[in-house]
Amino acid sequence: MSESKMNLDGQDVTFQEGETVLEVARRLGTFVPTLCWDERLEPFGSCRLCVVEVEGHRMPASSCTLGAAEGMVVRTGSDKLRKMQSTLVEMVLSENPGDECPRCRDLGSCEVHDLATEFKVGRNRFLGATSNASMDDSNPFLLRDYDRCISCYRCVRICDEVEADHAITMTGRGWNKGIATAFDGLLMGSDCTLCGQCIYTCPTGALADKKMVNQGSVPGEIEVTRSVCPYCGTGCSINLHSRDGKMIGVTPVLGGPVNAGALCVKGQFGFDFVNSDDRLTRPLIRKQGKLTPVSWNEALDYTASRLKSIKADHGPKAFYAIASGRAPGESAYMLQKFTRAVMNSNQIDNCSRG
């Protein structure tokens, strides 16, 4: 295959068929600001921050929607482009009420804040009407506060393109645009699965993990541990966030080989059991009607004797095994082997089949 070449900021660079100019630039470490772009989504071309100058084009082009082409000559960082990008960031800052910017909500990441810092601008110019679109949503996990929304529609698009849930949509038009479920209902009454994907593509604090709100400003270092979600056998990569040995939240790993940044409601939000007081920490046997802590040896001996006597008294058909969906394949194999070879029963099932 012949190599295709284009010129980026004076350097001849190679590109793959189908790459956009933005992808080429980012791959080479060139700074091109974006707000509506997410590598998992189709290019949308709405924030216009990624504009570049293309030789032969009368006007700057948005690099996220511009396919690289043989012989194309592109400049990314002229003074004129930087000035327009800087103005655009100021315009974005002006759109929402409040202080400096649509500030971070949970762990302290906000793309608008980062760009405001990069371009050394604040919420000083172009001030006028603000979006004033805040809304309560009574669900337990996702905080929705459109006072900080910049209308990049990454949440709508990840819900459509990646999750295929189509729970939320763009409403209205122009300044009176919004993001809503069908007929403006709550998330819990919509097709939302509360997977939390919208939170992790949102470039501001408009969407946040309710459990992690303000965690970025609590003193003490947050430790991030890469792990695998314990819920089902899929094996989604997650980052566990903890402070002082206590879990405070889960975030998806964008480069996770199985999930590529996706998680479901359980993996995303269902970690309360880790620090729960109700959590079992040792085996219990009911003695005289009361659950009593015992040693592992006692528990295993007791279970083995009961299984033997059930089989002896009632036959193998009295035994029915249900494997946990959280167990890995090896454990599930062992359980069916045990059920068939030891208990002589073919009655085996898995909770995921429900």
Place this chain on the structure above:
Amino acid sequence: MKTGIEVKDPVTDGILDRLMEQPAPFLEVLHAIQDHHGYLPEPALRQVAERFKIPISDLYGTVTFYHYFQLEPKPIPDIRICENSACCLHDLDAISREVVDVDLGVAHSGQVEKISCPGRCDMPVPILIGEKFFHGARAGAVENMTAATMPLPPETGLEECLFRDIRDGIDTLAGALSHGAWESPKLAASDPQEVLAQMNESGLTGRGGAGFPTGVKWEAVRSETRGPKYIICNADESEVGCFKDRLLMAHSPHAMLEGMACAGLVTGAKIGIVYLRWEYPEILESLQVAIDEATQAGLLGDDVCGTGRPFRIVIRRGAGAYICGEETSLLNSLEGKHPFPREKPPFPTTHGLFDLPTVVNNVETFCAVPAILEKGGAWFQALGLGENAGTRVFSVSGDISHPGNYEVPVGTSLRELLQTYAGGTPDGKAIQGVTMAGISGGFVGAADLDVALDPGSLTELGAMLGAGGIIVHDETRCMIQAARESMHFLAQESCGKCFPCRIGTVRVTELLDELIEHSAGNPVIRDNPLEELADLEEVLGETSACGLGLAAPFITRTMKKYWPDVVQDYIDGQSAKNPGKGDSVE
């Protein structure tokens, strides 16, 4: 809400059964439901979503985009009154007060709501109740409403193309046939190359404003191998100050239908769709009659004009959205998608309706085709002045003696159009400036009234010819206010997708409001209004995603060019003693 029992609306099911197999049925289905119920009930929308396989959330969002789809029942309609550039030259507050008590023979709620331009700037001020328009409301005389008039014969005696028989009753099929209508499809079927040659020789370019050569567009679609192809007539004329397509469709519908049929026969498309703006209900009726008559006469349908080739035309109504006049938004609207503009390329010629090769032309463009094919491309070309090809229709409104549409040779001077054709200002006041392209083309001030009306000459002045709408402002008008009204319209009609336009049009409107209030005594004024304005103009004009935002700076840049002293007076907090002459200072 997921409920156990879904109550289905049998009316909606019937509508869906009837229309689903029709071309691009989406908008028609919604209108049919709304026509029946008076609004779009939730169960009906859920049925529509299911049949179209559109997520219900997306359908809901799309419906909320349009001005005239209603989600709540409203048995008694409000009074709607146009608030845009040509109409706000009249006392809208007084009209709003008075109209409530005038018996117009239609029940209304007594509530008055301002709406975006419904394309009746020649009959200000239009009032809409339900789906009925009343025209010519004036303060103190709201009941004396008048309807549209036929274009005046040209004082110059110059030959016309589009209007040549328009005063002779060609709105009926019989009238059109007696003037030689419906001859050109035979040529289009037998010798499409000849048609393309004539079109190219004529120099006809897109009259919606973009000015792309029509013959080249048809040739591109003809050469595509994928299909089915579509011919779309963009009748979503929605810019303030533009009402030429309304007149052409009312009085010369067969020229447009014939032009579409030719495009179909040349390119191989079998279906034509007229995307008609919702605000023209009377055209919906008369155009449907014209289509039905032509179909019954065998001029459209399975055997177009005896050629043995099929071509049928359907009307699809918009629902109130200026952006749907942008051709890729229009395509999304027809498909039932959120009507944001698409990224170009690809262009509609290769990836148009349902991603298939599509011709999208303006009403006036199609109307010019039959005459070109009858008299030859060279004839049309020669109608223009100098290097310019052909004629075009201008809509003139505002402070003018005879508001209306005028067909003039391309290259005619603006002054001649305003003075000779349209009779100048009604009371002899001096013209201070006019808007161009409707409003998005900025202003031409008094100093430049001799400019030739061709795209290049206007571009040289820093303005834009566009779709040929011109609103005249006499010497008593405040041009800062005029700029504000233009920008306000764009802000109202911005689709909201791209950041520069969504935020920029609102911010420029606010900045102009601030200047106007400051000149009237409000002490508040930002530190560097002109610097902020220039920065907004730059971002709007260079980074916006479609023509709406890209054109917006024409307005304020020409305002500053022609009325710099007034702008400075306003910044200094003084009301301009002399509103300015519109002399260019560069």
